[in-house]
Structures are given as structure tokens and as C-alpha cells.
Amino acid sequence: MKCRYCSREAIEIINGKAYCEEHFSKYFLGKVRSIIDKFNIKGEIAVALSGGKDSAACLHALHSMGMEVKPFYINLRIPSYSEACEKKAAQLCDMLGYEMKVIDVAEYGISLEKERKPCSTCGTVKRYLMNKFAFDEKCTCVATGHNLSDAVTFAFNNLANVNILNFRGNKPYLEGKEEYRMVAKVKPLYWLKDKECMLYTIINNLPFAEEECPYSINAPTLKIKDWLHALEGEWPNIMVNLAKSFWRLEEMMEKETNINICKKCGFASYGSICKFCKIRAKMEKQEK
Numbered sequence: 001m002k003c004r005y006c007s008r009e010a011i012e013i014i015n016g017k018a019y020c021e022e023h024f025s026k027y028f029l030g031k032v033r034s035i036i037d038k039f040n041i042k043g044e045i046a047v048a049l050s051g052g053k054d055s056a057a058c059l060h061a062l063h064s065m066g067m068e069v070k071p072f073y074i075n076l077r078i079p080s081y082s083e084a085c086e087k088k089a090a091q092l093c094d095m096l097g098y099e100m101k102v103i104d105v106a107e108y109g110i111s112l113e114k115e116r117k118p119c120s121t122c123g124t125v126k127r128y129l130m131n132k133f134a135f136d137e138k139c140t141c142v143a144t145g146h147n148l149s150d151a152v153t154f155a156f157n158n159l160a161n162v163n164i165l166n167f168r169g170n171k172p173y174l175e176g177k178e179e180y181r182m183v184a185k186v187k188p189l190y191w192l193k194d195k196e197c198m199l200y201t202i203i204n205n206l207p208f209a210e211e212e213c214p215y216s217i218n219a220p221t222l223k224i225k226d227w228l229h230a231l232e233g234e235w236p237n238i239m240v241n242l243a244k245s246f247w248r249l250e251e252m253m254e255k256e257t258n259i260n261i262c263k264k265c266g267f268a269s270y271g272s273i274c275k276f277c278k279i280r281a282k283m284e285k286q287e288k
């Protein structure tokens with residue numbers, strides 16, 4: 001099949017339209033651009049790297065659009081996995097000419113090994129440290145590699161677990177709040193599916209870790225994702241529509257939530273002490 005824009009061979013079909021390599025890249029960057037423009041993103045962006053394909057695509061896309069970026073990696077000390085991921089993230093930064101900052105959770109006395117629900121603790125720790133990094137570095141926002149598949153999967157997983165409050169923070173852009181030391185967050189890949197991010201990473205020869213996190217193997221979210229992608233095959237654009245619906249729901253809910261300042265660390269919190277400080281306190285106790 002030929003590309004719909006030129007005479008070259010197509011490499012991908014999206015919503016019934018065929019794209020060659022070059023026009024696929026244009027399509028991809030156009031989707032990223034639409035998020036950057038809509039939310040008027042500028043200044044220095046802290047880009048969270050996980051070592052995986054999505055954050056690699058995210059950094060590369062922002063870099064090739066000429067945005068000012070500061071990549072960083074959070075080492076979660078997950079045996080063998082974290083090291084492999086850090087290596088790929090560092091290779092990517094070398095390739096694009098950036099210095100990569102590394103944040104080590106061990107410096108905060110945190111370890112996921114003894115956790116009963118490591119994924120939930122990991123999520124809290126990552127969100128906290130990403131925000132702290134961007135705040136300390138005076139960046140205008142944090143960019144993560146969350147894509148369309150992640151956003152819709154996350155929302156369905158919360159529905160499946162009656163976790164409606166967790167809908168917060170899933171939309172493509174969250175405004176910063178200076179008084180709560182909350183830095184704005186953006187998901188530049190919000191309109192792009194897993195497969196598209198993978199293709200972009202491969203076309204651009206970006207290094208990425210193929211290992212899955214040992215804690216996420218057999219996670220129900222992987223099944224939800226497969227189900228959504230199968231559905232999308234029969235009903236093109238359903239994922240974009242779902243994401244838009246969840247986004248609206250989140251905005252309706254936001255009007256009702258209160259934020260406080262954590263008494264221990266001074267960053268934003270829903271209770272009087274934030275979840276991150278609670279995790280630290282619990283782990284300190286375990287040490288003794």
C-alpha cells in the first residue's frame with residue numbers, strides 16, 4: 001500500500017489512512033505539537049525517563065521540536081530491572097546530547113521489596129519525586145511518557161477497582177500550583193497509542209529497555225490494555241473518545257477536591273501528611 005501523502009510504501013495504517021515513515025513521523029509530531037500548543041507549554045521541561053519506549057519517544061519528540069528539556073531518571077532499586085532501564089535511558093541521553101540526572105529512592109530510605117502493594121507505592125513515590133525534581137530545578141513542567149493506551153487503561157482499571165478518586169491526574173495537562181509546590185504536568189503522547197509510540201521509537205533507533213517491571217507481570221492492567229486495543233481494531237477512534245470522556249469526568253470531579261500542604265515536607269497533599277511522607281515513615285519504622 002502507498003502512503004496517502006506521497007508515492008512511498010506505507011509502514012502503518014492509522015484509522016484507515018496509510019503512512020510512509022516520513023509522514024508517520026509528521027503525524028506523530030503533529031499529535032505531540034497539538035498538546036504542547038493547546039496548553040502553551042514553554043520554558044524548561046523536566047522529562048521523566050523510565051528507560052522504556054514511551055518516555056524515549058517523548059524526549060526525542062520534544063527534542064526534535066526544539067523544546068528546552070532536562071531529562072532525569074528515578075532509580076527505584078527494583079533488582080536487575082532498574083539497572084537495565086537506567087542504562088537505556090542514559091544511552092538515549094548520550095545519543096541526544098543531554099546530561100541525565102539520576103534520583104535514587106534509596107537516598108530517601110525507600111525500598112519496594114517488602115511492599116505488599118509495590119505498584120501503588122511505586123506510583124506514589126514516582127509522582128512525588130518527579131514533582132520534587134522539577135520544583136527543585138525550577139522547571140516549568142514535568143513531561144511523562146504516558147500515552148493514550150496508558151490513560152484509558154488506567155481509567156478502566158480504576159473503574160474495575162471502584163477507585164473513582166484515582167481518576168485525578170489522568171488528563172493530558174495538570175496546572176501547577178505554586179503555593180502547594182506543585183509543578184505543572186504534561187503528557188505529550190496523550191493522543192498516541194502504544195503501537196504508534198513503539199513505531200516512532202524504532203524508526204528513530206532510540207535505545208529502550210524491553211524488560212517488563214517484575215512487579216507488573218500478570219498485572220490486570222495488561223489485560224485491560226489488550227482488550228482496549230482489540231476493541232479499537234473494530235471501532236477506530238474509540239480510545240480517543242474514551243480518553244475525552246474520562247478527561248471531562250476528571251474536570252467535573254476536580255471542582256470538589258481540596259488540597260492541603262503536607263506538615264512534614266511542605267509539598268501538596270490530600271491529607272495533613274502526604275502519602276510519600278507516610279511511606280517514608282513506615283519504612284523507617286521497619287528498619288528499626
Ligand SMILES: [Zn+2]
Nearest residue numbers: 003006020023
Ligand atoms: Zn509519505
Ligand SMILES: [Zn+2]
Nearest residue numbers: 262265274277
Ligand atoms: Zn510530605
